[in-house]
Amino acid sequence: KDSASATLVPTCRNRNVEHARQWPSVSSTHQQCASSRTQAPSWDRRAMAEAGEWLPYVSTLAPCLLGFALYFYAPYWGVRGVPGPPALPIVGHLPLLALHGPDVFGALAKKYGPIFRFHLGRQPLVIVADPELCKEVGVRQFKSVPNRSLPSPIAGSDLHQKGLFFTRDERWSAMRNTIISLYQPSHLAGLIPTMQRCIERAADTIQLNGNVDIDFSDLALKLATDVIGQAAFGVDFALSAPREHGGREAEEFMAEHVHSTTSLKMDLSASLSIVLGLVAPALQGPARGLLRRLPGTADRRIARTNDRLRARVEEIVASRERDLDKRRGQRDFLSALLNARDSGGDKMRELLTPEYVGALTYEHLLAGSATTSFTLSSAVYLVS
Incomplete structure (x- = not known):
């Protein structure tokens, strides 16, 4: 029995060694997983650091873009229900005015009716193209329309x-x-x-x-x-x-x-x-x-x-x-x-x-x- 047990221990050790030799990838995989667990926090910290560098720029750019959009499109919101041609960003209908001159207002009145909107850049204008409606606005209902927008050419002259x-x-x-x-x-x-x-x-x-x-x-x-x-x-x-x-x-x-x-x-x-x-x-x-x-x-x-x-x-x-x-x-x-x-x-x-x-x-x-x-x-x- 002693001799049998003495021969059994080396045999088991030899089998463990052979088993380790036959499956080397198992141990290496465990080592890689362990190393990846130790490296994961460093990658997260690096990504967070890079995001922190861009965060001030993003937080500054986003309000600027929002303010830009509100500044240019807030006047449009008040006259969105008035018919008119689609307006280009920033310049509005200035290209139409430059291309056709004052005749563009007559053409727009025929297409959109006697009341339509026309955008001079950022500023929308409500055009009344009917004499009777002009009399209604300027004479009969003048107290309802006391203010007019100030065109940019007038802004420089007292x-x-x-x-x-x-x-x-x-x-x-x-x-x-x-x-x-x-x-x-x-x-x-x-x-x-x-x-x-x-x-x-x-x-x-x-x-x-x-x-x-x-x-x-x-x-x-x-x-x-x-x-x-x-x-x-x-x-x-x-x-x-x-x-x-x-x-x-x-x-x-x-x-x-x-x-x-x-x-x-x-x-x-x-x-x-x-x-x-x-x-x-x-x-x-x-x-x-x-x-x-x-x-x-x-x-x-x-x-x-x-x-x-x-x-x-x-x-x-x-x-x-x-x-x-x-x-x-x-x-x-x-x-x-x-x-x-x-x-x-x-x-x-x-x-x-x-x-x-x-x-x-x-x-x-x-x-x-x-x-x-x-x-x-x-x-x-x-x-x-």
Whole structure:
């Protein structure tokens, strides 16, 4: 028995050794699993470290993208129910306006109806293309629509911002109620003799030129400016008179007025600050302040022209304020405003400051001269 047990132990040991030799992969697999368990925490720590490096960038970029989307698409949300063509990101419908010009509004009215939306960059506009609906909005329901959006070309000019069209809330309502009496038929009928004198003078100018061709569009603009200058400011610019009758000061005023009007563009051909105002209004103010200091830029030329124009309007208003006796008997818009302010007490004086009086008066010249001259030119062209 002792000898048998002595031989049994080595035999078992030999079998274990042979078993280990026959299955070497089992032990190596256990070793790899053990080593992988020890290496797993190091991989996790490395992945977490890499994710931690990117986390600040992701957490910064995500709010920026969200804010960018909200900034550009928040105005659209308020007019999403108004029909209109699909708008491109950032630029809106500016490519349509650049491609087709003002004719695009007539085409969109035929396709989408008399009320449609049009996006000037980020800013959506609700276009009313029916005369009766325009009367409903502007006359019958005017208290329901007291405010209008401020286009980027107007944002850089205080003279344009303080007119009736872009004032807001209670000031707009009070200013409208003040000037509405000036549009009564009895008041307008009193301006007919002034219109007649300007028309006769323009006809004399045509006769003096003999057989020389005349640019009727230019003559119509001068005639309309003379009429509205008399009706609004009580000033005779004499632009449609023969050359020797027109003053140099009136010609300079006219040139500044035309330059200021033509600079009110709302497309991609405008100045850089206006284009930025169309796509990113928050950048317009800083860009305009920088560009108006750089020589040769369009923003600098526009700013200088608007400053000179505002100074001329303020000079006319100040002169009419001093001449109290003369303006009592005049029927022009400026004299009527100043008379209403003098008889209205302190509240009316706070409402109709010299800046707002000048802006209201100039707004009539701006709104009436171009549209009237274009209508006259088109009528003569169609008749001829």
